[in-house]
Amino acid sequence: MAVDLAPEPAVAELVTRTAQFVRDVVVPVEVANDGVVPSESVRRELQAAAKEAGVFAPHVSPEYGGHGLDMCARAAVFEEAGYSLLGPVALNIAAPDEGNMHMLEAIATEDQKARYLAPLAAGDVRSCFAMTEPAPGAGSDPDALTTRAERVPGGWRIDGRKWFITGADGAAFAICMARTAGEPGDRGGATMFLVDADNPGMKVGRHVPTLDESLFGGHLEVDFDGCVVPDEAVIGEVDQGYRYAQVRLGPARMTHCMRWLGIARRAQDIAVAHAAQRELFGARLADLGMAQQMIADNEIDVAASRGLILRACWELDQGRSAGLEVSMAKTFTAEAVWRVVDRSLQLCGSVGVSGDLLLGRFLREVRPFRIYDGPSETHRWSIARRVVGRHTAAARA
Amino acid sequence: MAVDLAPEPAVAELVTRTAQFVRDVVVPVEVANDGVVPSESVRRELQAAAKEAGVFAPHVSPEYGGHGLDMCARAAVFEEAGYSLLGPVALNIAAPDEGNMHMLEAIATEDQKARYLAPLAAGDVRSCFAMTEPAPGAGSDPDALTTRAERVPGGWRIDGRKWFITGADGAAFAICMARTAGEPGDRGGATMFLVDADNPGMKVGRHVPTLDESLFGGHLEVDFDGCVVPDEAVIGEVDQGYRYAQVRLGPARMTHCMRWLGIARRAQDIAVAHAAQRELFGARLADLGMAQQMIADNEIDVAASRGLILRACWELDQGRSAGLEVSMAKTFTAEAVWRVVDRSLQLCGSVGVSGDLLLGRFLREVRPFRIYDGPSETHRWSIARRVVGRHTAAARA
Amino acid sequence: MAVDLAPEPAVAELVTRTAQFVRDVVVPVEVANDGVVPSESVRRELQAAAKEAGVFAPHVSPEYGGHGLDMCARAAVFEEAGYSLLGPVALNIAAPDEGNMHMLEAIATEDQKARYLAPLAAGDVRSCFAMTEPAPGAGSDPDALTTRAERVPGGWRIDGRKWFITGADGAAFAICMARTAGEPGDRGGATMFLVDADNPGMKVGRHVPTLDESLFGGHLEVDFDGCVVPDEAVIGEVDQGYRYAQVRLGPARMTHCMRWLGIARRAQDIAVAHAAQRELFGARLADLGMAQQMIADNEIDVAASRGLILRACWELDQGRSAGLEVSMAKTFTAEAVWRVVDRSLQLCGSVGVSGDLLLGRFLREVRPFRIYDGPSETHRWSIARRVVGRHTAAARA
């Protein structure tokens, strides 16, 4: 009944097994491919191996082949999966599929689950989440949503442009956020739609070239141009899209943090291994004070991130929206992971800059996380508003 | 059996009660006295009020009038006590008495407990912990201990100089660390002795003037000059002083963190209250982006500290030494608290610098915590050594 | 004709002489008095010694007993004066007198100079500058000025409240900013008045207790209550006060920076001396990597500040307003000085916290400089506006 920070035994065992699987099976593939899943066939091979090892899709319920982990348990398992850039794909817990599964399991109808969730959870297909729009549309400010869905007989017609739609290349379906009420800038009025990839009204355009390159299926421009979907394509209720987005976004931000925390630990391990064997100025690099400071700060950053993530996850597991805790964990972790990878690269010197270690790759991959899923500035703004609001409410009372 | 971050109900209730007591009873005394306990009589009045409120000495066992809280529970209660600089004195959980009680309850004989722990836990007397020595003696490097205790018939004779002995002015007794084996620089060989204040061989000297001023009883120079103590003055076993010091220091570092975290929250509350009412450049200060950034970073720093403290406490509660976790929590919290107070002062501008708010006082009080109980640099060195050692052990295996 | 960073020989010689004077004469007095001028008589003794040494009042023209240094030359000399907290008082270049002399020499009539500037430059009297008001008056936002001056026959009647008026206790006269046109919030419309200390309408109130304590004459509340002054009390032209304030503030911000840079160098010297002799963990502190990092960062911070100050001074010497350069130099230097003193204190450990070195005193003295003369946030806002404005203008062209 008292405070307990240890995961239950079954979870602890899964954590260990996942760590082992990633080191033995996934890391070699990652190293051989500069941190990028090279092809659909490799994706399938990795997932087959994960199923074999009993570590596949741990977040979905047993009904869909998973372990039904709550958020606190995911925190421990996903961090181990994230120890390799390819771990999340192997376990089928990469963005955006993982978040889509989470939301569909929570909100979709049984029919929708059978048709979309089941094959997604099995790794048979991939998906994408079409929310972000080019400026001045929905981005840091979701209320700016400009894509519209209008009623047509038996369904809806969607029109608008999205971009930075992760995984869209090769996705079997998209979940599209479109405005069904109000004007851009208004709060509320969005609806989520399931759109099949073969819908002629949805056009997947160019890959947006980005600093990061490891998210399978890229970041794409997607146009909805007279895209007609039936009523059954609506997820949950009409006009409730922002509410569902919150169902998805809070946990999705945390699972991002968990995965990237794995990369931070990996970077630290690479740097420590380097520092432990590198001789410099007549000493071991690991025994030089400035190197020790970087190693210590890395360790602290990882531990502090883990604590913030666990707190936010526990709040979510209690059924709370945990907006403040999620924003704090996301902001801190995104910046901490960046610092850890940066210091690790610095510790390794020229080798760290080279492709002979994966640190340059990691640096590229983690940088956008300070922007994706809400830039640090937007989260800080949100945190401050909540804190000041809490004060104002207390002062009134 | 799963992860649980909520304190049990009785603890939660004590937390609430402590928070209320500090706000209602302690803060007014603190504000009226610029953050310093002005006299022994005020100390006694505050403690009487805490007993009345049922929040006194929560860390000692019921046998000694307390609530027998484990470390995780202390984390929650002490943070509330620390919300005022005078809260810890009021609850009898201020340094160094609190750490001395902790250690005596764990190690002392029943006779020693009756004679020293009981009146200390009741607040009837105060104590000090005489370990630190002027350079080149024991400080950041405890092995440098130079004070010696030599066998004499029926007891020991202690000779050496201590300084920065907190609370020594007015203490009824000291716990003195002295070398009983080996030479300065050697690991081990220290013993802890109970020394009564009226022992003619112990001379309490000048108050060392310091940036901080709120620790009751000051920081003093203490000379042991032919100070003879009986065999019963030995705490635990001869030559085991460093081991006991660890029993004391790990938890004591955490309780320091808890208390200072309370001050950080207080500083944030003062700053937010100011920002919520101050108009500037046609806007509310709380709505300006740079102010929001400071408020958000404060909130994150507090939350991250809390997570690291809880982790270290939980490890300690499991009976582990938790050296890594304690060093990480201590280093991060000491620096985070400093940042929070500094930002809060900045947010308040000139008023923040003035004595009209307590922020200048807080800044002075928290600065030394980055040095006391091991400077950040020593802890980082220790963290890095543990991390590299872990790597080396794993690489061998 | 090419770039030249060396001061001319006469200035270089004065720099050397000033440095010697401060070390030989001023520092001993400072150390004996914990960094605070203890009395008016000590102030006079120090100034007599500075006159004797030929280093007194270097900024005013020879006509008023000085060396007529331009801003670039002041940068070198004032930094040496600032090496001790008492150096500026000794040379009669402390705030606010130094800024007042600068402005009076630039703007005042010959009569005003004879009556106010001459005795001020000679150190016979002190002065204050009464601009800052309690919220919601003039502070970070000077346009918020609420103190009013209204026409009366033969002069003006001033009404309003000021605070944080440095040096007001014992000042022979004040320069008061009061609104002669417009409403609080309006740009412009202020006038500067000379007010004698014995004017019955000017009441010097309580000392505002502050974190810093070394500015002679304190920070005070000053009330203007039906304070009548003659027409000759107006400095320059009516309604042009903001323009004159800029004449004063830009250079005054730079001289603040110069003086505090001296303290930063002093802190570094104290820390390096400590690190060079302190043995720790079997090594010299100065040879441990984390200490070396702090020493190097101190040196870089000092050098970078010096470069920014020199640039702003050179722009001022060219007759430009240099608002951008002044804001950048002020913001960076205020924060750099703070970091340097903080690191120096950290390097010295417990001794650094104690009054046995002056670092705790320095920490208290330099903290407010991040707020006084415009908080860092206000300067950053101003810098960003200028940069964006420059872009917008260029884009239009």
Add this chain to the structure above:
Amino acid sequence: MAVDLAPEPAVAELVTRTAQFVRDVVVPVEVANDGVVPSESVRRELQAAAKEAGVFAPHVSPEYGGHGLDMCARAAVFEEAGYSLLGPVALNIAAPDEGNMHMLEAIATEDQKARYLAPLAAGDVRSCFAMTEPAPGAGSDPDALTTRAERVPGGWRIDGRKWFITGADGAAFAICMARTAGEPGDRGGATMFLVDADNPGMKVGRHVPTLDESLFGGHLEVDFDGCVVPDEAVIGEVDQGYRYAQVRLGPARMTHCMRWLGIARRAQDIAVAHAAQRELFGARLADLGMAQQMIADNEIDVAASRGLILRACWELDQGRSAGLEVSMAKTFTAEAVWRVVDRSLQLCGSVGVSGDLLLGRFLREVRPFRIYDGPSETHRWSIARRVVGRHTAAARA
């Protein structure tokens, strides 16, 4: 005779012309090629255009077609050249050629100049500087040099492995550092050799893949395997290589800083242009406080870097070795440029991460500069040693 920060008129005019050339001619090529010189023919076209514009090779003496700029003048011109990643190649002032020209002009014989410097200065050929070796050879610690040159009749035979040899692919010759006396770890004993690319004993191996990609000619592994060169291949005197390396390295570090400072300004300009037109949360991004803070900090970082660079250049122009000033300028600028690019990218959000702006490219290019030419840690170590040494010398005197 007084301090003067303005470049002389001819230099100022060249600065303006260079800035115009880079904006008009170079930037379009850079943008079209993602910041990388795509081919030798484009390199030649850009250089022809620079010659046409009269801005080519400004650092070499008129005898070799340049303007004979001193270091202070280079600071102003190179910064403008660096405004585009391709600017330095266009002006023939890119690393490593620029540093090689500088050294050859200072040290080489007339014959060597005719044969190597003249075509290099004309842009007819490229070169490389073969000093760095894989661990445990020469890197941060140049004394670790392992490549050896042994006397053979009429010349020398060089054996050893180099890596990270910038520009080696396509270079007409290398300047190779090899040990002619002592053992790895000994101070001194190196000699510099000119080695033609067609020497069969020099083998240019694989391109080391690196985070940065814009240095033309790549970073390569180069093997010297029984590489025989004649006596005339020795630059300067035998065993004096480290001394000459200092001739090259100090200025070369500064010219690196100048060029990267140009990129920092460019990044800031891109970000400010974005912030000035992007609307967000009902405001212009450029008017939001957190954005303003980033813009201001960028501007301060650029200005502070410029001041430190100018100081080091001026010292070099006075004929001093300026080791301390160079280390401070290099360390600060490398980190400041990194911060500026990072903040600029953050300001632009998702667009900043995308290839639609060049910020991701810039981030990749500037990261290694904190490692190349001496990691920040090595420079900080060197700075601290100089500062402590200065103290120790003064204390003795």
